[in-house]
Amino acid sequence: MTFHLNRAMDNGLTQDEAGAMLSHLAFYASWPRVFSAMPVAADVFESRSE
Secondary structure, eight states: OHHHHHHHHHTTOOHHHHHHHHHHHHHHHOHHHHHHHHHHHHHHHHHHHO
8 A cells, every 4th residue: 555655646646635535445445444554644644744
């Protein structure tokens, strides 16, 4: 997920849009999977803000 999220953000995806995508994805993939993905997304956001 790290690679794909970084590539999406390289192509213009914002943090707000990524958050909306995760909440939308929860209804298809299940909330537990999204809760597992959230720390990964947080790490990507943190590494990109440096």
